[in-house]
């Protein structure tokens with residue numbers, strides 16, 4: 001798998017990049033600067049009235065079949081909040097209105113054979129009253145877990161695992 005920082009060729013002129021310097025690849029000919037930054041993403045801990053947290057099962061690779069929190073990557077021109085609302089509508093068929101910031105964490109994620117870093121903004125919210133959950137899109141199923149029985153070993157991503165663990169340890 002290719003890491004973003006291992007990209008060899010300038011997307012502007014096709015010449016070779018100089019070796020990575022801190023977080024930027026600089027073209028040896030046209031001096032285009034290609035910055036290696038984390039990709040922004042979002043996730044949310046949705047709690048039901050028993051204070052259990054909703055986890056989803058990933059329908060596709062990477063990490064197909066493993067547990068994740070609902071959420072995803074931002075589209076171009078979306079805010080984090082708009083993206084989160086859209087992702088939850090797509091993945092679960094519900095609209096969340098009020099959510100609060102929890103923390104943020106970095107992770108590693110593979111997109112089409114390229115490995116890059118993500119920076120995920122984690123939120124929490126209440127499951128809306130009378131919500132009818134309909135798993136769709138890149139989600140094949142969902143389950144609620146009590147905060148004492150979070151299946152950390154089944155979670156797809158290490159950064160998220162630690163962020164959830166840290167939050168529940170401090171707020172439980």
Ligand SMILES: [Zn+2]
Nearest residue numbers: 010013027030
């Ligand atoms: Zn160039």
